[in-house]
Amino acid sequence: MALHLATNTGSDTPIYRQLTDQVRLAVATGKVGVGDQLPSVRALAETLVLNPNTVARAYTDLARDGLIEARAGRGVFITRKRKVFTREEGWRRLEPLLAALIGEALAMDFTREELREAFEKKLSQWRPAKGGKDE
Amino acid sequence: MNEQPVIRTRGLTRYFGPKPAVLELNLEVPRGGVFAFLGRNGSGKTTTIRMLLGLLRPTRGEGEVLGFNTLALPPEARARIGYLTEDHQLYGWMTVRECGQFQARSYPRWNESILRGVLAHFDLNPEAQVKDLSRGERAGLCLGLTLAPEPELLILDDPALGLDPVARRTLIESMVYLTRRSDRTVFFSSHQLADVERVADYIAVLERGVLRACCPLETFRTSVQQVRLRFAGAPPKLPAIPGLLRASRGEGEVRVACMHYNGATEQVLRSLAPIDLELMPISLEDAFLAYLGERGEKSFILSETEGQP
Amino acid sequence: MRALFRKELQENLKPAVLGCLLLTVMLLVQYRNCTVVPGSQPLLARSLLTVTSLFCALIGGLFGWLQMRRESHRDLWAFLIHRPVPAPNILLAEILAGLTLYALAAGLPLVALVVWVWVPGHVAAPFEWPMVLPVVADGL
Numbered sequence: 001m002a003l004h005l006a007t008n009t010g011s012d013t014p015i016y017r018q019l020t021d022q023v024r025l026a027v028a029t030g031k032v033g034v035g036d037q038l039p040s041v042r043a044l045a046e047t048l049v050l051n052p053n054t055v056a057r058a059y060t061d062l063a064r065d066g067l068i069e070a071r072a073g074r075g076v077f078i079t080r081k082r083k084v085f086t087r088e089e090g091w092r093r094l095e096p097l098l099a100a101l102i103g104e105a106l107a108m109d110f111t112r113e114e115l116r117e118a119f120e121k122k123l124s125q126w127r128p129a130k131g132g133k134d135e
Numbered sequence: 136m137n138e139q140p141v142i143r144t145r146g147l148t149r150y151f152g153p154k155p156a157v158l159e160l161n162l163e164v165p166r167g168g169v170f171a172f173l174g175r176n177g178s179g180k181t182t183t184i185r186m187l188l189g190l191l192r193p194t195r196g197e198g199e200v201l202g203f204n205t206l207a208l209p210p211e212a213r214a215r216i217g218y219l220t221e222d223h224q225l226y227g228w229m230t231v232r233e234c235g236q237f238q239a240r241s242y243p244r245w246n247e248s249i250l251r252g253v254l255a256h257f258d259l260n261p262e263a264q265v266k267d268l269s270r271g272e273r274a275g276l277c278l279g280l281t282l283a284p285e286p287e288l289l290i291l292d293d294p295a296l297g298l299d300p301v302a303r304r305t306l307i308e309s310m311v312y313l314t315r316r317s318d319r320t321v322f323f324s325s326h327q328l329a330d331v332e333r334v335a336d337y338i339a340v341l342e343r344g345v346l347r348a349c350c351p352l353e354t355f356r357t358s359v360q361q362v363r364l365r366f367a368g369a370p371p372k373l374p375a376i377p378g379l380l381r382a383s384r385g386e387g388e389v390r391v392a393c394m395h396y397n398g399a400t401e402q403v404l405r406s407l408a409p410i411d412l413e414l415m416p417i418s419l420e421d422a423f424l425a426y427l428g429e430r431g432e433k434s435f436i437l438s439e440t441e442g443q444p
Numbered sequence: 445m446r447a448l449f450r451k452e453l454q455e456n457l458k459p460a461v462l463g464c465l466l467l468t469v470m471l472l473v474q475y476r477n478c479t480v481v482p483g484s485q486p487l488l489a490r491s492l493l494t495v496t497s498l499f500c501a502l503i504g505g506l507f508g509w510l511q512m513r514r515e516s517h518r519d520l521w522a523f524l525i526h527r528p529v530p531a532p533n534i535l536l537a538e539i540l541a542g543l544t545l546y547a548l549a550a551g552l553p554l555v556a557l558v559v560w561v562w563v564p565g566h567v568a569a570p571f572e573w574p575m576v577l578p579v580v581a582d583g584l
Contacts, residue, residue, distance in 0.1 A: 009329035012416035014356060042315070049307050051169060051334045052314060190522050214528035224519035228455065240447035241527040 003032050007048055015050060019058035027067060027078060030127065038068060038076040139202060141166045141288050141320045142187060146196030149182055156182040158344040159196070164337070167317045169310055171331040171352070172324040173423070174341035180324040181221065183341070184292050188218055201288060214243055217286030221293045223277040227266030231259050231276055235283075242284040253279030256305060271302040278309060289313060291323035295330060303330070310334050328420045342427055359422035360396040364389045364409035376403055380425040392417065392425035445533045452511070452541030459510055463503040464549040470499055471553050500550050507549075511542050 003026050007015050026032045038044070041059060045052035059076060062068045069079040105115045142164035149157045157179040164170045174180050185191035187198050189208045198205035203212045225234055231254065239245045254261070257275030265273065274294070281289065289310075295303045307330055313319050325331055331338065331352070338355055340348040348355060359380065364370070370389040373382055378394035389409075393400060396414070404412060417425075525531065 007333075009332045010418055010420055012418050014353075014419075015332065046308070046311055049304065049311055049333060051311065051336060053168070053336055054333075185522070188522070188526055190518075190525060210528035210530055213526055216526070218522065218526045220519040220522055222517075222519045224517055224523055226451070226455065226520070229451075237447055237451055238527075241529055243528065 003036070003038065005044070005048065007050065016054050016058040016061070019055065020061050023058075023062055024067065032078050034078050034080050036078045038078065040075060138166060140164055142198070142200050142322060144183075144187070144196065144198040147183070147186060147193050147198050148195040149179075149186060149191065150194045155344050157186070157193075157341075160341075160344075160346055162339060162346065162349060164320065164322055164339075166320055167314075168336035169314060169321045169323070169334045170337045170339070171335035172322065172339050172341065173326065173328075173331065174324070175326060175427075178341045179344040180341055181292055182344075184290060184324060188216070188290065214284060215287040217281040217284065217289040219277055219281050219289070219291045219294050221296055223270070223273045225265045225273065225277065227264065229265050230262050231265070231268075232261040234265065234276060234280060235261075238280045238283070244284050246283050246285055249285070250279040250283040253282060253309075257302070270297050271299050274298055274302055275305070278306065282309065282313075287319060289319070289321045289323075291321070293324050293326075295325060295327050303327075307334055328423060332419045340423075340427070347427070355426075356419060356422060358394050359417060359426055360393060361415045361417040361421070361425075362391045362393070362396065362404060363411075363413045363415050364391065364404060364407065365411040365413075366407075366409050371407055373407070374403060376400060381428045390415070392421070394426075445529060445537050448529065448534060448537035449541050452538055453545065456507065456511060456541070456545055459507065460545040460549045463506070464552055467499055467503065467550060468553040468556070503550055504546055507542055507546055511538060 003023070005019060005022050007018050009015070011018065013021070023032075023038070038059075039047065041052050041055045044050075045055045048055075059068065059070075063070065066079065068076055070076050102115065105118075106112075110118075140163040142162065144160050144162045147157060147160040147162070148155065160183060162183075172180055172183070182191065186193050187200055187205055189205045192206065200208065201212050201215060203209060208216075229237065235247075235250055235254075239247070253275060257272055257279075259268075259272055259276060263272075265276070268276065274297075278294075294306050298306065310321050310323070311334060313321055321334075335352045337350065338348065338352050339346060350358075365388045368387065370384055370387065373379075373389065373391070376382075376391065376393060377400055378396070379391065380394060381392040383390050391404065401412070524534065527534075
């Protein structure tokens with residue numbers, strides 16, 4: 001499994017959120033695809049040396065957002081993202097990511113043109129995540 | 136489901152001379168999960184633990200562990216409680232093997248394979264004498280001796296003190312391993328917030344002998360918020376802000392750490408007419424420090440299960 | 445409880461042997477002094493009895509102190525107490541171990557002395573047993 005999860009203590013982000021962010025990122029960048037299996041709550045807890053409840057919480061959040069699902073007796077798997085968000089909710093989630101990207105790029109003295117070009121290029125080259133549909 | 140707390144204290148108090156080391160402690164530790172007992176050095180954690188184990192007599196109040204009064208813990212209770220002391224003290228003249236044998240004879244239930252597993256993990260020579268062991272090795276030995284009787288309740292007094300990162304990691308791993316069984320409880324005192332953040336379900340905060348919080352870790356985390364206010368010029372003086380824990384000024388900005396941030400608090404802050412008001416994420420350590428800071432709220436954080444302050 | 449008893453024995457063995465040897469040496473010295481004067485009763489000799497009483501008291505006290513000192517470190521005492529053995533039993537094991545060692549350490553040299561006096565016949569036999577008493581009293 002290509003997914004490598006790590007956690008930091010002492011961060012501003014609670015640990016369960018670090019986990020969900022990493023899983024989301026992995027799905028978005030194609031590192032894991034639909035049908036890939038995630039470690040069980042207990043296994044991940046013991047690997048990362050975390051309280052299993054923390055891992056459970058992360059998994060619950062991801063499941064609620066339609067990113068993963070637990071199949072009885074088989075384990076936890078990445079699943080096809082169901083449209084659980086309204087368009088509004090979706091934009092709300094996207095906004096901080098856009099802000100972070102633009103802010104970071106401009107802070108590094110890239111021009112808006114350069115940024116726009118880079119974005120277009122990436123988008124045209126984008127390979128959809130394994131088994132997902134490019135919408 | 137009969138959920139009697141594994142540890143319960145009522146008005147537990149202990150004076151050393153005129154100074155109270157622990158004052159009117161009302162603590163309840165639920166069964167199952169990991170309970171972290173936080174506080175600075177000298178806040179009364181070790182004193183509390185000694186009282187819980189019947190090693191120190193309280194000046195007032197009482198405690199109950201596994202349903203038994205702490206002053207009269209019968210052998211069957213002691214068999215179910217594992218206790219790891221700060222100093223990992225053992226008899227220096229014994230060898231590792233002899234320690235194992237000595238302990239095994241006292242306990243009705245003894246899982247030798249657990250002890251052997253821990254000893255192997257710490258790479259301990261069974262014929263080595265305790266006095267020749269390093270602190271980390273002694274801690275490993277003590278951990279093995281404590282885990283082998285498979286206790287229902289594990290009480291650890293600052294277990295990570297003086298340990299190198301590898302030994303500390305093994306310690307935490309053991310705690311996570313113990314949570315496999317939902318009827319097992321781990322109660323540990325610490326001031327290593329990183330460890331607490333990893334494994335604790337509940338926390339209690341003791342400051343100068345007084346309990347300042349007792350709630351799920353998540354509740355504590357969400358109860359303390361940090362807000363950043365930005366101003367055009369020098370920030371104005373702050374009015375009384377409900378739940379204020381700590382305020383720090385920077386250039387053109389003020390950061391406020393407060394408890395139970397809500398609409399009323401926001402209103403007060405907006406009345407200062409900042410350019411910008413933003414809720415910032417805060418680390419557990421900063422939340423903890425703010426909570427125990429100079430202006431820390433003297434009030435209790437309500438736990439999620441009980442409604443009394 | 446047996447384990448505790450044995451552990452105490454093992455722990456305090458060295459001082460016990462030391463005490464035993466010292467007592468033996470002292471007794472020997474005193475015996476030598478006594479036998480210089482012919483016809484004297486070594487077992488009743490003042491000096492011998494003084495030595496025995498003093499020394500036995502000293503050894504006894506030292507033993508007790510050593511036993512206590514071992515466990516005086518708070519955490520070590522916690523280690524000892526916190527086990528599924530009733531506290532009185534723990535104490536009993538300690539005391540018994542202490543007494544046993546003392547009996548051996550002080551008793552052996554004294555018994556040896558008595559036997560020695562008895563065998564070569566320095567002293568008339570009938571006076572034998574009552575003479576043991578002061579020495580035994582000192583031992584206790």
